[in-house]
Every structure is written in structure tokens, then in C-alpha cells.
Amino acid sequence: MLQTWHIGVDDTDSNFGMCTTFLATILIDFMLALPLELLDFPKLIRLNPNIPYKTRGNGAIAISFMASEDLKDKFWNGAIDRVKQYADVDDPQTDPGLVLLQGEVPSDFIELYKQALYQVIPLESVKNMLKKHPTDTFFIKKGRGLIGATAAIGATLLHDYTYELIIYRDLKEKKPERLIDPISVINADKNTPLSFSNYDYENKQVMITPHGPDPVFCGIRGETSNAVIQMWKMIQIFEPIQTSMLFRTNQHTQVHFPKQFSGDEISPHHSVILRGSVVKNPYNLPGGHVIFTIKSGNISIDCAAYEPTKQFRKIIRELMEGDEVLVFGGVRPASVETPTTVNIEEIQIIKLVTIREKITPKCPNCGASLTSAGKNKGLKCKKCSYKSTKRNFNYKSRSRKIRPGMRYVIPVCAQRHLTKPISRNEPLQFHLTSEIDFQKAFYDFLKRRTELNDHFVKKKEISI
Numbered sequence: 240m241l242q243t244w245h246i247g248v249d250d251t252d253s254n255f256g257m258c259t260t261f262l263a264t265i266l267i268d269f270m271l272a273l274p275l276e277l278l279d280f281p282k283l284i285r286l287n288p289n290i291p292y293k294t295r296g297n298g299a300i301a302i303s304f305m306a307s308e309d310l311k312d313k314f315w316n317g318a319i320d321r322v323k324q325y326a327d328v329d330d331p332q333t334d335p336g337l338v339l340l341q342g343e344v345p346s347d348f349i350e351l352y353k354q355a356l357y358q359v360i361p362l363e364s365v366k367n368m369l370k371k372h373p374t375d376t377f378f379i380k381k382g383r384g385l386i387g388a389t390a391a392i393g394a395t396l397l398h399d400y401t402y403e404l405i406i407y408r409d410l411k412e413k414k415p416e417r418l419i420d421p422i423s424v425i426n427a428d429k430n431t432p433l434s435f436s437n438y439d440y441e442n443k444q445v446m447i448t449p450h451g452p453d454p455v456f457c458g459i460r461g462e463t464s465n466a467v468i469q470m471w472k473m474i475q476i477f478e479p480i481q482t483s484m485l486f487r488t489n490q491h492t493q494v495h496f497p498k499q500f501s502g503d504e505i506s507p508h509h510s511v512i513l514r515g516s517v518v519k520n521p522y523n524l525p526g527g528h529v530i531f532t533i534k535s536g537n538i539s540i541d542c543a544a545y546e547p548t549k550q551f552r553k554i555i556r557e558l559m560e561g562d563e564v565l566v567f568g569g570v571r572p573a574s575v576e577t578p579t580t581v582n583i584e585e586i587q588i589i590k591l592v593t594i595r596e597k598i599t600p601k602c603p604n605c606g607a608s609l610t611s612a613g614k615n616k617g618l619k620c621k622k623c624s625y626k627s628t629k630r631n632f633n634y635k636s637r638s639r640k641i642r643p644g645m646r647y648v649i650p651v652c653a654q655r656h657l658t659k660p661i662s663r664n665e666p667l668q669f670h671l672t673s674e675i676d677f678q679k680a681f682y683d684f685l686k687r688r689t690e691l692n693d694h695f696v697k698k699k700e701i702s703i
């Protein structure tokens with residue numbers, strides 16, 4: 240009898256190579272050779288970016304499919320073999336986990352996903368939960384990857400979602416640079432409005448290529464599967480690629496900030512929206528970091544915009560004591576040198592204080608600035624001894640460069656996988672319909688995949 244199944248996999252990558260999405264790509268190729276039917280694009284699910292032990296992106300994968308029960312041993316053992324073969328278990332930080340669920344996704348899984356987006360989830364609670372459902376598990380070492388694998392299955396992506404087309408180079412290739420033509424990236428970006436965060440125009444950086452030793456050549460993000468495919472076809476590259484996979488993902492949807500907290504409710508490594516008022520003006524630290532303090536609930540908390548957030552620090556420096564703000568960020572625990580600090584990803588202004596500024600009148604005789612002649616003695620000119628009958632200075636309110644109601648977000652080059660870029664502010668109607676046939680769209684992609692993998696490799700021109 241045909242059944243619905245879900246495979247979740249996480250924590251197979253390391254900082255020295257490998258990438259969980261590549262392992263998923265190999266696993267999908269294996270599955271496509273079996274008599275089973277995938278139900279959707281594979282899902283690339285990012286979880287709380289502030290987890291201390293995560294690798295680069297804290298990304299997990301879920302694959303949903305229909306298959307006969309007789310086939311179970313085959314696909315499950317095949318999945319285990321691929322994790323054993325490809326997971327980078329020599330890295331002490333890598334702790335792979337693989338979960339197989341039979342049937343519909345239970346509400347426990349969906350709830351776990353929501354929690355794992357902003358909290359730190361204990362492994363034991365996940366292991367206990369898995370025992371209550373028709374699941375099989377496989378893990379190496381402690382199996383911390385079971386947390387992400389289970390949460391990824393729980394990510395149904397019914398509301399907002401995006402796509403990422405990931406292009407891979409040869410697994411043996413470890414060099415940090417990817418040979419790509421930046422001008423072609425800019426041109427393709429300008430011609431593909433439904434693809435985003437391809438290039439940071441403020442900081443002049445190509446954003447689709449990573450710099451690590453992993454097999455990812457580039458990743459193209461967008462609102463539709465067609466947009467990311469179109470974008471890729473316009474890009475010029477100077478080295479061969481090996482394969483590709485198109486993922487549906489929660490990236491750039493801001494789901495890791497589900498609610499507002501007050502200062503007394505936050506815990507280390509959580510992703511939080513903190514409401515508070517500025518009690519200490521922004522100041523600079525060595526290295527270009529900017530810090531200010533807010534009072535939220537009953538406590539004062541430091542908030543930080545670090546040097547890599549570039550121009551964003553200019554916005555932060557505009558804050559003044561008394562301003563009411565919403566700070567979106569990760570809670571860094573206190574250390575010997577620093578108190579608990581929120582690393583800011585975004586800030587919104589609720590209310591700005593009015594700052595009164597003294598208006599200095601000019602002397603009608605000589606044009607010099609008038610000064611006070613002493614308390615209640617009016618104003619006088621020091622230069623020509625003119626005395627004004629006016630007793631006090633007038634004040635005006637200083638205009639502020641920041642405005643309530645705006646999202647101020649760190650620049651593209653500093654954004655994390657879940658950060659919602661400003662370019663996604665407009666709600667996209669086609670993401671709200673459930674009528675998109677993801678299965679059909681995924682098989683359409685597979686039909687075009689050979690063509691995408693045979694991407695033309697341009698010879699580097701030698702300039703004389």
C-alpha cells in the first residue's frame with residue numbers, strides 16, 4: 240500500500256567541507272531511481288541562528304514522498320548509507336541525525352519546528368517525542384542532528400517561503416574562491432526582479448557565492464522556482480559545475496522572531512524581539528562596534544551593532560535616550576568582559592523623543608551670536624555690547640534622521656539566512672495561495688536539470 244513518508248536530516252556538515260544540502264542532493268538522486276514519488280521540492284529549513292554549536296548556517300533538510308511500505312528498507316537503508324558515507328563525522332562539532340516519519344506530519348513536529356526557530360531545544364525532549372510517533376531514527380555520536388531533522392519535517396511552509404537553487408562544484412574542490420563573473424551577476428539580478436539578495440550594491444559584493452571549503456558553488460534565492468532558474472541561466476562562470484538542486488525554504492521570511500519579549504523573559508542564545516526605551520545613548524567601541532542600552536521590563540540590556548553591519552551603524556548612532564524601540568536580534572550571554580547583549584539584526588522605532596535645540600539669535604548690529612547676560616538679565620552681544628530686551632533663548636525641535644514605522648535591517652552582506660531583506664517588504668500574493676502544485680513544479684525542475692548542470696563555462700580572458 241502507498242504511504243506518505245518524510246525524511247529529515249541535519250548536522251552532517253562542518254566548517255571544513257561538506258554541506259547538508261549536498262548530502263540531500265545525493266540522497267534525492269538515489270531516491271529518484273526508486274519507484275517512489277516526491278511530493279514537493281526538498282525543504283531547506285533554517286533554525287535559530289543563535290545556537291552556539293551550530294555550523295555555518297544551521298540548515299536542516301526534509302524530503303516528503305509517497306512510497307509503498309515494501310520499499311521502506313531500501314530507501315531507509317539507502318539514506319543511512321549516504322549519511323555514513325558523506326557526513327563529516329571527523330569534525331567534533333558534527334553530530335548527524337536522520338529521522339523517518341510515516342504518515343501525516345503530527346502537530347508535535349510542527350510545534351517543535353516553531354520552538355526550534357528561536358529557542359535552544361534539549362536533545363532528550365526530542366528523543367522522547369520521537370518515541371511517541373511512527374518514526375525510525377539513525378544518528379552518529381550524540382545525534383544532536385535529530386533536533387533539526389525533526390524540526391525540518393515539522394516545517395510545513397504553508398505561509399511565507401522562498402526558493403534557493405544551489406549549484407555544486409566537485410566535492411574535492413576546496414579552494415575558497417568561486418570563479419564567477421560579477422558583472423553577469425549584477426546584470427542577471429537587474430533582469431530578475433523575483434530573485435533577491437544576489438548582490439550587495441551598497442558594499443559592492445557578490446552575495447551568491449560562499450567562501451568556504453564546501454561543495455556549494457553558488458546559491459540563488461528568489462520568490463519563484465522560475466526566477467532562480469532564469470537568474471542562473473544568465474550568470475557567467477569560469478569553472479565547471481557538478482550538479483544542482485532546487486529547495487523550497489523558510490529563508491528570508493523572518494520566522495525566527497515569532498514574538499515580543501520583555502527584558503526579564505529572555506534567555507541566552509534565543510532570537511528575540513525586545514521592546515524597550517533607550518536609557519544610554521549609542522557609543523563606539525574599539526573595532527567600530529556601536530553599543531547602546533535599553534530598559535525593557537525591569538532590566539537594562541546592551542544592544543550591539545557590530546562592525547560587519549557597516550552602514551546600519553549610522554542608523555543606530557541616531558538613537559537618543561528616551562526613544563522607544565523594537566530590537567530584533569540574538570541574545571549573547573554575559574561573559575567576563577561584557578554583560579548580556581542583544582546582537583541586532585533589525586530595529587524598528589515605536590516613538591522618538593523630541594530633542595529641543597537652543598536657537599542662538601544674531602546681533603542686529605554686528606551679526607555676532609548673542610549670549611546670555613546672566614540669569615534673567617536677557618541676552619547681549621559680547622562684540623558690540625548690544626543688549627536685547629529678550630530675556631530667554633527660544634528652542635526648536637531637532638529633526639531626526641530616523642522614522643517610526645520603518646524597518647531598519649542590517650545590510651545584505653551581513654544578513655543571516657532567516658533575515659527578511661527590505662526587498663521582501665511587499666507582501667507577495669502568490670505565496671498566499673495553496674494552489675501552487677509543488678510536486679508538479681519540482682518535476683518540471685528535474686526535467687530542466689541536465690540543461691542547468693551543463694551550464695556554459697566561459698574561458699577567462701587574458702588581458703594584455
Ligand SMILES: [Zn+2]
Pocket residue numbers: 602603604605606607620621622623624625
Ligand atoms: Zn553686536
